[in-house]
Amino acid sequence: MKRAFATLLSCLVLAGCGVQxxxxxxxxxxxxxxxxxxxxxxxxxxxxxxxxxxxxxxxxxxxxxxxxxxxxxxxxxxxxxxxxxxxxxxxxxxxxxxxxxxxxxxxxxxxxxxxxxxxxxxxxxxxxxxxxxxxxxxxxxxxxxGLPIDNWAPLWHVNMNYFRQAGLVKDGKPILPRSPEELLEHARRFKQATGKPYLVQTLAIERASYSRNLYTLLMQQNADIFPEPQRIQLQTPEAKRVLELFRQIYVEDLTTKNLDYAASTNAFINGAGGIFIVGTWLIGDFEAESRRPDRPLSNGYAVVPFPQLYPGRDATYIDxxxxxxxxxxxxxxxxxxxxxxxxxxxxxxxxxxxxxxxxxxxxxxxxxxxxxxxxxxEIAKLSSTGMTLPSSVQRQYPVQDIIGEEMSAAITGHKPVDAALADAEHRVNDLLFHVL
Amino acid sequence: MSAAAGQLSDLGQARVQPACAGAHQSRWSHLLYVAPYLFLYVTLLVYPLFAGFWLSLHKADLFGGRRFVGLENFSRLLQDQVFLGAVGNTFYFILLTVPALAIIGLGLALALNRQTRTAAILRGVFFSSSVLSVTIVTLLWKVVFAPEGGFLANVLEAFGRQPVAFLNDADLALPAIAITTIWWCIGLPMMLFLAALQQVPRELYEAAALDNAGRWKTLWSVTLPSIRRTFALVLIIEVVLQFQLFGQAYLMTQGGPNNASRPMVLFLFEVGFTRWDVGYAVAAGQILFAFIAMAAFAQYLIARRKEAF
CATH class of the missing domain: 3.40.190.10 (Periplasmic binding protein-like II)
Incomplete structure (x- = not known):
């Protein structure tokens, strides 16, 4: 009897272990x-x-x-x-x-x-x-x-106080580059005038932001990123141009380095550089910061979509x-x-x-x-210029991770650009080929 | 034979018969005692072991889809530069951590093997890091290694040197993770060495003192030979543990930069859970299992030797 009772009790205890x-x-x-x-x-x-x-x-x-x-x-x-x-x-x-x-x-x-x-x-x-x-x-x-609740895109969040100092403001709006060459010229001018790097970027322990920049700039060049849903194409002149641009920015110290996401967000708030490339979700925080007195962003915050750097089309990767x-x-x-x-x-x-x-x-x-x-x-045009990857492409998250990891290796000088693009293409295609 | 002796002999025989019958019956009843353990052992260890190997022969995802591909996953692994890099990183990490853990653990144990209050407090202090979670440990050490305002950056700047981005440098990322791990894991080897040191007979030290042996001579000729099995045990336990490096690399570097700090477990986690390529991840797991089994077998061989402590 005792044994039967103990067994029953044990069963009840075990049954109760599950979250009902x-x-x-x-x-x-x-x-x-x-x-x-x-x-x-x-x-x-x-x-x-x-x-x-x-x-x-x-x-x-x-x-x-x-x-x-x-x-x-x-x-x-x-x-x-x-x-x-x-x-x-x-x-x-x-x-x-x-x-x-x-x-x-x-x-x-x-x-x-x-x-x-x-x-x-x-x-x-x-x-x-x-x-x-x-x-x-x-x-x-x-x-x-699903019930969609928003769209977001990488944006250029601008410290207008530094931009004014660098003479990069016209009619109260930031002067943005219209080509890679102009981007480098602006960045050098900005650094000379302010002593700060032009870009604040999340380059450490990060993958997604690299991939978003690449997708955006490939879309602006009308590049065919995924010729087929299970095949990416990255060993192209278009992709090489993008990586070499960001590598040049890194080599010339025109960007912050070694900052993870939290550190780069704080760095921008604390006036570490001119432009922070990050998504829509920080507009509210930066706007609030710009209303605080005696801060690097005080009355000096603007945000714009990713500028068109290539003549193909005005496009930004969105999700x-x-x-x-x-x-x-x-x-x-x-x-x-x-x-x-x-x-x-x-x-x-x-x-x-x-x-x-x-x-x-x-x-x-x-x-x-x-x-x-x-x-x-300022960002309303994203509703017409925003582009997604084809929905037929599966595993977009791990694909983004692989591309980001290889881009990081190339931009920070751990690997030549051509090798990084070849490795990224091989790894992504291997992943997509083996999707069940 | 006396009458009394004869009676004892009869009694003995009479007792032997039922005892033999009882022994025969008890074999089955003994099995019942171990049956629950055997059931759990087979269900939770043996079956998953074989099921895992069988799964590694399939292209499979997390949600039940699978197709038999034979040894294709293993041949893919042998050509996968990221996986081969992860294997190299894992062995390099073991090389960085295990000797350090053994030597520092032994040093701490020798220093704190005393019956004083200070030693007791310090034993607690050095063991305390082991009770922290990997999240806390990595958060703490990321602050130490941060190139912008981190502890080491401030120290370097105080000496007029440029800060070093430890976690973003391909040559320094894994050593930085190793330092974090040594700080976190030093408690266990220290405690094992302390337990071994406290079992060395006092007579050996008294004899050494009578022979005028100095401190180093006593350490070299008495202490170390007496605890050599514990030393081997610590080495093997730590090899097995450090093969399983995951949390520190995942939280501090995500395996970067350029695959410089990706260990095998992080590789199979990414492949299995992020890419859903479970068959491939399990094949990588089989290779990791083989490495760990070799270390465990070495421990078994050493444990069979009966000399020393």
Missing amino acids: QAPNEIVVQRFFGTCAAQYGDRTDVAAAQGECGIMTTLINKFGAENPDVKVRVSPVAWPGYNQLSAQLAAGDPPDLVTMHLSAIPDYQSRALIEPLGKELRAVGVDPQGFTPASLAGVSIQNEIY GHAWVMPAKERTPQQREAVFRLLRFLADHDYEWSRTGHLPSIQAVIQSERFNALPHRS
Whole structure:
């Protein structure tokens, strides 16, 4: 009897070890950082700043307005795909998860995420209302696989105080280079006038920013980066031109060196250089910094899209964020709660656009209040010049890592440019060839 | 034979029979005692071992898709410059860390093998780094190595030298990770050496003192021979542990620059989880397993020798 009781108790204990999800509970997994200390229970979205603050208060507000739904938020380190892959492989994914538009094809191709179009329309979110770039990012084979919340692109964030000092301001706007040669000339002039490097770049422990620059400048040269979905072409004069340009900038000390992402962000805020090449998500932070007195950016911040350096076309590589729903069994309550949250997030796309990202809803991007936000008119042209990689190209994240690693080796002088391009091409093609 | 002796002999025989029968029965009951362990051992170790090898013969992803490709994954690995670089980095890292861990660990143990309060506190201090997580350790050392305002940069600047970007220099990245690892892992070898030193018979030291042996002579002729098995054990444990370098490289350098600090485990993590090329990652894991098994076998051979401590 005692033994039977002990066995039963053990079984109950073991069964209790699993994390049980209540029938009305949904698990929301996101990147964008953690800020519980500052925004823990706050629901005043309008007062929140930055990606983490706005996303946290948005979800808090949804929870407060929908007491019948329990939302469990699980923040993950950017970009969180290794964790998500492990969760999917173990059959325990979250109910909603943030995903880059460029990563959606990987998960869709293995039926790991669910199509959302029909149910989005049912709750009043019409995909035809998305911006063209956002709609393209979540559309695969005539189905909608996510709720896009933004598009983003690498931008040039400018310290106008230094630009004035270097004589690179005209009519209150920064004078931007129109060719690689002009870029080098401006950079040398800037350094001579200010003693600072022209560019602030994240060059250490970084891969993504290298690849974004390369994609942008290849697109500007009309280069055919992926002649086929499973084949990249990098041993080209166009790619060599780009790497040699950045190598020259590095050799002439026209850029900061050895800074990781956090260090380069702080360096720009503290006046380490003229232009910080980073995405849309820091506009809000830099704008706030420019309103502080006696700071290097005080009344001296501007932001512009990546300038056109090659005569091919004005283009910038863009990506975006979306919410996707991993495939798993859910109660009707959970499913209803997921779409209620998606509707809520779509309704608050303007609030999200205050981060600096471009809205995913066409009506928001055309709205007065969005265009009244600082610097939005300067970057509005991205909605027409932004370009993604073909959605038929899978594994865009590891591809970006490989290219970034090889570019880093070439630019910092660890490897000749030709060897780096050959290695990057070989490694990416090997990866894509072996995709199941 | 006396009557009493005869009675004892009969009694003995009478006792032997049931005992033999009991021994025969107990063989099966003994198996029941080890059955739970055997079940877990086979399920959690033996089966995954063979399943892993079988998986390495497939092109497979994380989500169940697979196709048999024989030894193709292994031939790909042998031509993969990034993997070969990772193998070289792993062995170089072992060379950088294991002798240092053994020698510094021994030095600390010799210095702190005393019954004083100060020694007890210092033993705790030197062991304390081992309880920190890899995240904390790497965060701390990234601040030390940072070229802009980092501890070492400030020290170099104070002496009028240019700061060095340790983690962005292909020649210095792995040594920097090695220094971090030595700081983090020094506690275990120190404790193993302390345990061994405390088992060396005092009589040996008394005899050495009677023979007027100096400090170095005693160390060389008494202490080191007495703890040589522990020394070998420390070397082998550390070789096995450092083969598994991952967190420090992942968090401090991401394997760069130019693949200069990518260890084997980081390679197979990237291939398996980021690229979803699981068959290829598992094949790399089999090669890593072979290296670790060789180190473990060396430990087994040394453990079989019975002399010394």
